[in-house]
Amino acid sequence: MTLDGLLNRRNVIAASLAFIAVAGISAYFVFRRPPRVAMERYVPSSALAFVEIDSLSDLVDGLTDTKAWRELAPVLGLSSQIRQIGLGADLMGRTGLGPTEAVIAARSQYAIALTGVDASTGETDEGPYINFKPRFVLVAETHAKPETVAGLLKERALLIAQRVYGESVVEESRDHHGSPLMVFHGPAPDRVLVAASAGSVALIGNNSEAMTLCLDAIAGRSPSLAGDETLKQRRSSVDRDASIFAFVTESGVGKLAELGPAIIASRTQASPDRASSFADLIRNVSKETVAGLLYAAELTSDGVTERYLTILRPRVAESLLPAFHAAGSHSSRSLSLVPRDAREVTVLNIDRIGELPERALKQIAPNLDIVAAVALREFVISFRKQYGFEANDSAGDAVGDEVALADLGDGKPRVMLLSVRDKARLTQFVERHLGQDGAAVTDESYNGTEIRLSSIDKHGAAGFIGDYLALGARDQIARMIDTAANGDGLLTADQFKRARGTNGPIVTFRLEKDDAGRLMLGISKLTRVTDGSPKLLESEAVRDARERLPMTVASTEFRDYGVYSETRSAVGNLSWLAALLGGSDGDEEEM
Numbered sequence: 001m002t003l004d005g006l007l008n009r010r011n012v013i014a015a016s017l018a019f020i021a022v023a024g025i026s027a028y029f030v031f032r033r034p035p036r037v038a039m040e041r042y043v044p045s046s047a048l049a050f051v052e053i054d055s056l057s058d059l060v061d062g063l064t065d066t067k068a069w070r071e072l073a074p075v076l077g078l079s080s081q082i083r084q085i086g087l088g089a090d091l092m093g094r095t096g097l098g099p100t101e102a103v104i105a106a107r108s109q110y111a112i113a114l115t116g117v118d119a120s121t122g123e124t125d126e127g128p129y130i131n132f133k134p135r136f137v138l139v140a141e142t143h144a145k146p147e148t149v150a151g152l153l154k155e156r157a158l159l160i161a162q163r164v165y166g167e168s169v170v171e172e173s174r175d176h177h178g179s180p181l182m183v184f185h186g187p188a189p190d191r192v193l194v195a196a197s198a199g200s201v202a203l204i205g206n207n208s209e210a211m212t213l214c215l216d217a218i219a220g221r222s223p224s225l226a227g228d229e230t231l232k233q234r235r236s237s238v239d240r241d242a243s244i245f246a247f248v249t250e251s252g253v254g255k256l257a258e259l260g261p262a263i264i265a266s267r268t269q270a271s272p273d274r275a276s277s278f279a280d281l282i283r284n285v286s287k288e289t290v291a292g293l294l295y296a297a298e299l300t301s302d303g304v305t306e307r308y309l310t311i312l313r314p315r316v317a318e319s320l321l322p323a324f325h326a327a328g329s330h331s332s333r334s335l336s337l338v339p340r341d342a343r344e345v346t347v348l349n350i351d352r353i354g355e356l357p358e359r360a361l362k363q364i365a366p367n368l369d370i371v372a373a374v375a376l377r378e379f380v381i382s383f384r385k386q387y388g389f390e391a392n393d394s395a396g397d398a399v400g401d402e403v404a405l406a407d408l409g410d411g412k413p414r415v416m417l418l419s420v421r422d423k424a425r426l427t428q429f430v431e432r433h434l435g436q437d438g439a440a441v442t443d444e445s446y447n448g449t450e451i452r453l454s455s456i457d458k459h460g461a462a463g464f465i466g467d468y469l470a471l472g473a474r475d476q477i478a479r480m481i482d483t484a485a486n487g488d489g490l491l492t493a494d495q496f497k498r499a500r501g502t503n504g505p506i507v508t509f510r511l512e513k514d515d516a517g518r519l520m521l522g523i524s525k526l527t528r529v530t531d532g533s534p535k536l537l538e539s540e541a542v543r544d545a546r547e548r549l550p551m552t553v554a555s556t557e558f559r560d561y562g563v564y565s566e567t568r569s570a571v572g573n574l575s576w577l578a579a580l581l582g583g584s585d586g587d588e589e590e591m
């Protein structure tokens with residue numbers, strides 16, 4: 001090869017490398033996402049809570065990659081092309097190519113700021129009820145030019161208001177420190193929709209005060225949640241690569257405590273006195289102990305991993321650690337008595353669990369004020385009394401380290417299984433429990449096992465099955481006796497074996513998988529593939545697909561700063577979307 005040829009070849013190579021480098025750098029800048037911002041900067045520090053979705057395209061992409069989607073989408077007729085929506089939206093967001101609204105939706109980060117809750121209570125023939133009216137603002141960081149955001153919001157806000165309130169909506173213009181507010185009134189005077197923009201941020205809410213609070217936080221006129229120490233210190237404990245993140249502030253916890261009694265009264269099936277006692281406990285103790293709640297949901301190919309963290313005040317968290325010390329063994333042998341078709345079971349493996357109530361009371365009470373301490377003490381006394389324990393009785397030596405609570409899916413209260421250390425002493429407590437309120441106690445032999453029965457239904461029955469004491473209804477205990485005899489309990493089920501590997505002191509296994517079915521049914525109705533009839537979930541193909549989904553496994557442990565829980569499931573809390581998508585019935589909703 002001549003010198004000129006060699007030089008020409010080198011020039012071609014150099015030019016090619018330069019072109020590749022320039023193309024690569026250009027592609028990096030063209031296809032990279034807009035820089036992410038901390039959405040808590042746009043939420044006022046006085047907010048009760050906020051929820052953040054960093055990317056809708058990632059959320060859609062993650063959902064369509066889950067096992068629930070892969071199993072249920074084909075049998076419900078959902079097109080495989082739907083899985084490309086997330087990829088397409090992400091591409092539009094990165095390149096800016098496509099309709100303006102679609103590009104902005106794909107690029108945006110979203111947050112919902114909850115600034116207050118109005119509640120009204122009442123009672124009907126069916127029982128007490130409570131109605132909530134949250135005051136909230138949807139905040140979208142669009143990463144677009146301010147004039148683009150303002151123009152688009154002006155065009156679309158009226159359409160949104162008309163969609164919500166009807167054609168009779170009335171628009172009113174206001175100003176807040178130079179920021180124009182569009183306020184739309186519906187037929188009811190207390191129902192409004194408010195829209196505003198601040199630079200690249202678009203805001204839509206249902207309350208004018210909530211809107212101005214967010215605008216002040218964005219402008220720096222008032223503090224935002226970005227300065228919240230609990231959020232700064234503990235977010236990383238739950239948010240590792242989350243598609244959804246939520247934070248309930250200390251003031252939000254206080255609001256929940258105020259509303260707790262009404263919520264419990266409207267939803268519990270317990271007696272009014274017991275419901276009231278529990279409500280008082282929640283209200284008084286939570287104010288003294290809880291400093292915040294964090295939540296994050298991460299979508300994986302298996303399903304959804306959710307992490308919860310209840311931040312406790314330091315003195316309370318430190319006192320709880322010894323009270324809930326995990327037992328050395330996590331055999332969960334009680335699950336050999338639980339039928340495989342049970343709905344849910346929670347296993348507690350805690351050292352000397354029989355004395356846990358009084359031990360927890362002793363550790364926590366000194367850290368509470370007098371009102372909360374008395375409420376906790378009365379609750380513990382009432383709880384122990386219903387199981388036959390007097391004030392000075394202790395089951396610490398009579399009960400082992402394992403207790404299980406199982407929902408057998410029969411519509412009855414959960415059955416309790418206690419590992420037995422001293423059968424004679426536990427028998428005394430059983431007699432007191434069954435004989436409360438003057439009830440007569442009788443014996444019945446079932447398949448070689450003695451069942452003790454109370455003449456008062458609410459006190460149920462009891463039976464010793466192997467190394468466990470079962471407390472529940474008579475037919476529930478009979479089912480567990482049969483399960484143990486047949487050796488076909490949950491402990492030996494293949495699905496349960498695949499779910500093992502979680503060894504926290506408190507572990508819950510939930511076998512019911514209706515949530516995934518309802519969510520996918522709602523999506524099929526939204527895309528008009530089906531009419532959303534629940535009957536579709538009973539088809540053999542759908543039932544088989546649901547059986548292949550993983551069971552829900554939740555583990556709870558106590559740390560020196562709070563209570564941490566991690567749940568692995570098919571769709572997690574995304575199941576609440578089913579109601580919004582109309583997957584709960586087969587009738588089309590009127591718009």
